[in-house]
Amino acid sequence: MATFIDVHHGMTGITAEQLASAHQADLAIEASENVHFKQAWADPDSGTVYCLSEAPSVDAVQRVHERAGHKADEVHPVPLTV
Template sequence: MPLFMDIHHVEGGVRAADVAAAHEKDLATQAPYGVNYLKYWVDEDAGKIFCLVEAPDAEAANTVHAKAHGLVADEIYPISAEG
């Protein structure tokens, strides 16, 4: 399945605990869309969130975010797991 990295930019910073709660909502929502959120990283001060996700396409990955908690990605990039 294709692999994507999405990036969220949150003005004013973000709390890791809030991102963890949003990730749990993604996990609870993802199955009907054929999506698998694998891992995420947070830069609290910069307000940046990075999500690694397997999905049929970028739209499906972003749909899960929209349905789960409304915080859709600002950028989504297809990536390769090789290396």
């Protein structure tokens, strides 16, 4: 397992309810890909959403997001953490 940050652009105006709903959609199916979405942060003004996950691969992160209906624009492994 490794740590990933993925980024969604174009989410201008996203609400707390929409963020929670999208996160729940990931949580509902993530186990089938051995992924866990730990946290997400959104900036409605710039339309940016950041998700922090533990997963076996970039592809596994993206598969969960795609199946949940919100493909990420970027998925970065972040092997270094402080």
